[in-house]
Amino acid sequence: MNGPSCTSPTLISSILKNITRVASPDYVPSIDDILHARIQTMGVTEHIFDVNIHGKSVTWHLFDVGGARGQRHSWVPYFDDANAIIFVAPVSAFDQYLEEDPRTNRIDDSLQLFMQRCSNALLKNVRLVLFLNRTDLLKAKLDTGLKVRKYITSFSDRSNDYETVVQYFRAHFLQVHRRNNENRQVLYTHFTSVVDTKATQRIIGNVRDSIFRGYLQSAALV
Numbered sequence: 301m302n303g304p305s306c307t308s309p310t311l312i313s314s315i316l317k318n319i320t321r322v323a324s325p326d327y328v329p330s331i332d333d334i335l336h337a338r339i340q341t342m343g344v345t346e347h348i349f350d351v352n353i354h355g356k357s358v359t360w361h362l363f364d365v366g367g368a369r370g371q372r373h374s375w376v377p378y379f380d381d382a383n384a385i386i387f388v389a390p391v392s393a394f395d396q397y398l399e400e401d402p403r404t405n406r407i408d409d410s411l412q413l414f415m416q417r418c419s420n421a422l423l424k425n426v427r428l429v430l431f432l433n434r435t436d437l438l439k440a441k442l443d444t445g446l447k448v449r450k451y452i453t454s455f456s457d458r459s460n461d462y463e464t465v466v467q468y469f470r471a472h473f474l475q476v477h478r479r480n481n482e483n484r485q486v487l488y489t490h491f492t493s494v495v496d497t498k499a500t501q502r503i504i505g506n507v508r509d510s511i512f513r514g515y516l517q518s519a520a521l522v
């Protein structure tokens with residue numbers, strides 16, 4: 301999915317603040333620089349790593365798929381034999397539109413895509429995890445006074461505070477899941493800010509355990 305809007309004053313001031321540092325001849329990128337770099341995923345990239353589960357090393361294959369519309373056709377072959385899909389939805393994007401289709405709100409696009417995922421019968425055995433991501437950027441936007449109802453009319457006159465807004469978006473995703481879930485699959489949701497490595501590590505640990513539990517359960521049923 302695409303990066304934050306370039307018109308954001310916070311983003312511009314952050315670029316200006318860092319420009320001297322980044323332009324210096326002995327510049328070495330920090331972890332934070334790497335986390336904030338925008339490198340669009342083209343096609344599908346595979347990452348292989350060993351995960352320690354209860355003292356046992358298990359090799360995992362993580363497939364990172366490009367979120368842009370032109371990239372989505374490449375997902376299909378990777379999905380049906382996966383153990384889990386982590387669906388990452390950018391909750392800060394309520395005031396943004398797709399680059400490839402400027403009439404489509406990015407949250408609406410995520411909801412539509414999520415609906416397709418939930419209603420796909422071929423994926424009924426694939427564990428589903430939802431990351432409601434970019435919560436830090438959502439907080440920052442709400443702090444500037446940006447009103448959700450201006451972009452999402454159904455938000456109506458609810459309070460524009462962070463907790464109300466994230467729960468509202470979560471409820472929408474849960475509703476889409478409930479309405480398109482003939483297979484009675486469980487949905488795991490997490491509020492994430494993936495540039496916060498400590499918090500993300502904890503969440504990934506939970507996801508790892510739940511995927512592994514599901515794997516053991518399905519193995520026991522076979």
Ligand SMILES: Nc1nc2c(ncn2[C@@H]2O[C@H](COP(=O)(O)OP(=O)(O)OP(=O)(O)O)[C@@H](O)[C@H]2O)c(=O)[nH]1
Pocket residue numbers: 301302303304335336337338339340341342365366367368388433434435436437492493494495
């Ligand atoms: N502050 C903040 N920035 C984020 C967060 N998640 C992603 N970003 C930033 O958003 C930009 C895009 O992130 P990516 O992870 O490349 O987005 P993607 O969804 O993989 O996009 P595609 O590869 O096009 O599918 C990068 O600059 C990230 O640093 C977040 O939770 N908080």
Ligand SMILES: [Mg+2]
Pocket residue numbers: 301339340341364365366367
């Ligand atoms: Mg990517």
